[in-house]
Amino acid sequence: xxxxxxxxxxxxxxxxAARTKLPTAIKILIAGGFGAGKTTMVGSVSETRPLRxxxxxxxxxxxxxDLSGVEEKKTTTVAMDFGRISIGDAHxxxxxxxxxxxxxxFVWDELALGAMGAVVIADTRRLADCFPSVxxxxxxxxxxxxxxxxFEGARRYDLDEIRMALDLGPxxxxxxxxxxxxxxxxxxxxxxxxxxxxTRSTKEPIAG
Amino acid sequence: xxxxxxDPSEEQWIDDExxxxxxxYVMTRGRTEPSRGRIDLITLVVTLNPATxxxxxxxxxxxxxxxxxxxxxSVAEIAAHLDLPxxxxxxxxxxxxxxxxxxxxxxARETDVLDLETYKAVLNGLRTL
Numbered sequence: 644x645x646x647x648x649x650x651x652x653x654x655x656x657x658x659x660a661a662r663t664k665l666p667t668a669i670k671i672l673i674a675g676g677f678g679a680g681k682t683t684m685v686g687s688v689s690e691t692r693p694l695r696x697x698x699x700x701x702x703x704x705x706x707x708x709d710l711s712g713v714e715e716k717k718t719t720t721v722a723m724d725f726g727r728i729s730i731g732d733a734h735x736x737x738x739x740x741x742x743x744x745x746x747x748x749f750v751w752d753e754l755a756l757g758a759m760g761a762v763v764i765a766d767t768r769r770l771a772d773c774f775p776s777v778x779x780x781x782x783x784x785x786x787x788x789x790x791x792x793x794f795e796g797a798r799r800y801d802l803d804e805i806r807m808a809l810d811l812g813p814x815x816x817x818x819x820x821x822x823x824x825x826x827x828x829x830x831x832x833x834x835x836x837x838x839x840x841x842t843r844s845t846k847e848p849i850a851g
Numbered sequence: 852x853x854x855x856x857x858d859p860s861e862e863q864w865i866d867d868e869x870x871x872x873x874x875x876y877v878m879t880r881g882r883t884e885p886s887r888g889r890i891d892l893i894t895l896v897v898t899l900n901p902a903t904x905x906x907x908x909x910x911x912x913x914x915x916x917x918x919x920x921x922x923x924x925s926v927a928e929i930a931a932h933l934d935l936p937x938x939x940x941x942x943x944x945x946x947x948x949x950x951x952x953x954x955x956x957x958x959a960r961e962t963d964v965l966d967l968e969t970y971k972a973v974l975n976g977l978r979t980l
Contacts, residue, residue: 734976737925754892
């Protein structure tokens with residue numbers, strides 16, 4: 644493509660600037676129960692301290708296919724912690740800790756839209772806390788990995804035991820991690836992106 | 852009045868903000884929708900013209916955005932830096948786009964599937980982090 648002489652008028656220049664300067668932004672969700680280590684993981688692997696943003700989201704009702712009776716829309720403001728990882732000049736990864744409370748489940752559709760994948764952090768002392776996250780991403784078809792956060796003093800479980808307890812299919816990666824450690828959190832993200840890439844290449848044939 | 856697009860998923864009623872926090876609502880002069888299409892939390896913004904003109908339609912927060920975005924930043928980051936709800940920032944970004952002071956990324960994707968090169972680049976980038 645000849646992009647050298649496209650510079651004519653302010654609009655073209657604005658476009659050119661946007662195209663050359665702006666990287667691709669990618670979203671990854673960090674989910675799990677309250678206190679499982681979501682913000683800790685965001686902080687350990689991000690290039691800055693976790694930031695917090697407030698987003699106003701629309702309640703579109705629980706039944707996605709049900710188009711009736713959703714006239715009465717409600718909005719809710721949720722706070723999310725997030726971090727940034729710059730990858731070269733071309734990509735920026737944003738990690739969003741999803742709001743923990745169950746009453747915010749309905750907002751997830753908006754957050755999950757366009758996400759590359761999700762990490763579900765499991766705390767073995769309260770394993771049931773991550774059931775809703777696993778259910779949600781399974782139902783929605785968002786690629787996810789389960790990261791078992793090894794808290795000090797918590798009993799160590801075999802990965803297969805955890806897989807069974809969470810009723811996970813064999814394709815879903817389960818990894819151990821220490822959310823406080825940058826290297827460990829980084830490995831979780833690597834596992835997720837690998838899994839998301841595989842899921843993507845097998846996605847289309849499955850449809851039929 | 853608020854402009855509505857045909858796609859119901861693009862409707863973002865944030866009028867509740869007015870009841871809860873008055874100041875952001877005042878900054879957007881009552882508007883709850885940006886003048887441009889869908890702006891996601893990770894939509895990136897970059898300043899095109901750092902020499903912001905004197906414009907009665909622009910407040911100090913607008914100028915701060917122009918200054919912040921000399922390096923590309925996401926809507927979420929701008930909102931965090933300004934300590935404002937993302938919805939308020941969206942409206943102000945619309946003002947700045949209208950004046951040609953900033954550029955925003957293409958509208959957010961409506962699917963989850965990215966191109967293979969993106970996965971590879973992210974994977975390699977993470978490994979060498």
